Amino acid sequence: MQPPLPPRWLDKLATRICAPHLREELLGDLHERYALRYHRTGARKANFFFLREVVALLRPPIMSREPSPYGSPSAFSCDMLRNYFKIGSRVLLKNSGYSLIHLTGLSIGLWACMMVATVVIDSLSYDRQWSRKDDIYRIVTVNKMGEGLFERNSSSVMGLAPELQKNYTAVESWSNISSGEKYFKIHPEDNDGINTSLLTADTSIRKILDIKLLAGSLKHSTQKHWSLLVTQSYAARLFPGQDPIGKIIYDVPIFSPEPTPYEITGLIDDLPYNSHLRADAIRLEVTKPEPLVTTGIMSFGRNYILLKRGTDVGEFTKKVNAWYADFTKNKGREQFEFQPLKDIYLHSDFAEGQSVKASIRTIYIFAGVALLLLFIACVNFVNLSTAKAFARVKEAGVRKVLSGSRTQLVLQLLTETLLLFGISIGIAVFAYFSTLRPVENFLGHRLVLTFTSNILMAGGRIADVPPHRIAHGPLPRLDYLGLQTGQYLTRHIHSIVGANGAPQNARRRTIFHFNHRIARYHRSLAAIRPDEKQRPRLR
Structure with missing residues (x-):
């Protein structure tokens, strides 16, 4: 007894x-x-x-x-760390199939997540580099087509912006800016030209956008030629190693028989590519405010206004719509909205003439896909780690018998996880760098904020992944470091039969497999680590 x-x-x-x-x-x-x-x-x-x-x-x-007569090396000593990596690499090589599945799943998941995250982050960065980005708005016309039916247009009456500056002190400046493409050539007799992204604006654009003049002047030329501001990179394509100021270039005519000459009057720094106003050159026009009329022929364009800092846009919009309804006597059939510059790229589904734009719904979908891919990679990592963990119960027991501490076992598991992660992130980065250009070709535009061009972005992503791997990788394996026989069998009973039992036919189909597991696990676990209650008391 x-x-x-x-x-x-x-x-x-x-x-x-x-x-x-x-x-x-x-x-x-x-x-x-x-x-x-x-x-x-x-x-x-x-x-x-x-x-x-x-x-x-x-x-x-x-x-x-009492002090131990035997020295106990620190778990974090150089020799121990070297042994951790040596044993970890041997374990991965020994279980080559398991390691290959792990590396494939992690690498593909990380690569896909990085690629989708790049597209999302780059899209969210558009028009956020301007110094007055919070105060620049585009005037959007809203036409009431019926009860609850409205039509939005990115263009507005040309005379509206100067009238707003005249009537409201909150408006600092305005400019009419339009974008398009043109082909320019150096000699009028040339047949082919260089495709150029062109902005057409009046001289007041320098008050709204951050245009850094490197040479020349921002004023319109007094000659009969069109004045053109070219960026530094575009000037290097046209006149490599030469001063472009004062040179004449010609457009490729579309409707007229003769090419139109343009004089380069200014050299400016490159405009941000991640902007809906990206351009290689700016064609300057003389600022000519048109009178605001209610009848007759009216011209429309994309008007941008610069408001004073701290202006309440909601209240300003109400005042403008009330004033315009009283001015035109249209009873509110035509109203205006002021679209923030930062929202134009992702919230311009209605702007048919705007070539540089994207949909915020697509970005939401991409962000969800990126999170889903990362979640699938983590779940796959956990599942594979759990499946392999129970096969290493014997190894953990032998280590304990040979005086292996729990800390050393944990560090060994963490080392294997970090090895898997390190190899996976290396493969993912190589695949990311190799496929970045094809993805840009597929999207049709260059990605500015990437993990290869932004060091902080890359460092933040790499630093963010190890906590996921450390948290999700070894934890399933740590279960068997202090596993009891009863707990182990209970888990497998639930995994085979179910926590609340299974239908009778399901139990019949799994009874042989279940009994085989019970016998095998009971023999191995009881031999490696007996239950605490079964340990003899020593006098």
């Missing part, structure tokens, strides 16, 4: 208090006295006296540890 044992928590407390060289003798005496009191006075008094004796052990002579 097995002698009665004291409460488990008291027994563990006494084990922690006693020094290792006194533990066997003192705990043996405590257990003998507990068994004697248990039979004489009952469990309650036996537990009480056992608690008193455990508290009495709190004395320096009993608690002080």
Whole structure:
């Protein structure tokens, strides 16, 4: 008959208090006295006296540890870290199929997530580099077509912007800006030209956008030629190694028989590519405010206004619409909205003439796909780690028998995880760099903010992934470091039969496989780590 044992928590407390060289003798005496009191006075008094004796052990002579005659190397020493990586690499090479599946899933998941995240981040960066980006708005015309039916247009009456500046002090400046493409050639007799992204604006554009003049002038030429501001990179394509100021270039005529001459009057710094106003050159026009009329022929264009800092756009919009309804007597059939510059690229589905634009719905879908890919990669990592973890229970038991500490086991598992991650991120980065140009060709435009061009962006992404791998990778494996036989079998009972049981036909189909697992796991686990209650007490 097995002698009665004291409460488990008291027994563990006494084990922690006693020094290792006194533990066997003192705990043996405590257990003998507990068994004697248990039979004489009952469990309650036996537990009480056992608690008193455990508290009495709190004395320096009993608690002080003797120095070990054997040196214990630190788990973080250079030799131990070298061994961790050596053993980890051997484990990965030994389980080559498992490692290949791991690396393939992680690499594809990271590469796809990085690529989709690049498209999303680049799209969200449009028109956010201008110094007055929060104060620049585009006037959008809203026509009421019926009850609850409205039509939006990115163009507005040409005379509206100067009239707003005249009537409202909140408007600092305005400019009419349109975009398009033209082919320019150096000599009028040339047949082919260079495709050029062209902005057409009046001279007040310099008050709205950050245009850095490198040479020449921003003023319109007094000659009969069109004035052209060219960017530094475009000038290098036209006149490599030459000063472009004052040179004449010609467009490729579409409707007229003769080419139109353009004089380069200014050299400016390259405009941001991640902007809906990206351009290689700017054609300047003389600012000619048109009068705002209600009848007759009216011209329309894309009007941009610059408001003073801190202006309430909502209140300003109400005032403008009320004033315009009173001015035109149209009873609100035609109103205006002021679209922020930062929203134009992603919120211009109605702007048919705008060539540089995207849909915010597409960005939401891409962002969801990126998160889904990262989630699938993490789940795949966890599933593979869990499937392999239970196959290494024997290895963990042998390490414990050979005095391997829990910290060393955890560090070994973390090393294997970091090795997998390091190789996967290397493959993913190589694939990302190799496929970036084809993705840009597929999208039809260049990506400005990428992991290869932005060091902070790349560093943040790489630093963000290891916590996911550390959190999701070793945790399934850590279960078997302190696994009990009963817990292990309970998990597999639930995984095979179900936590609440399964239908009778399902149990019949799995009964043989279930019994085989019970017999196999009970033999291996009981031999490696017996249950605590089955361990003999040493006197």
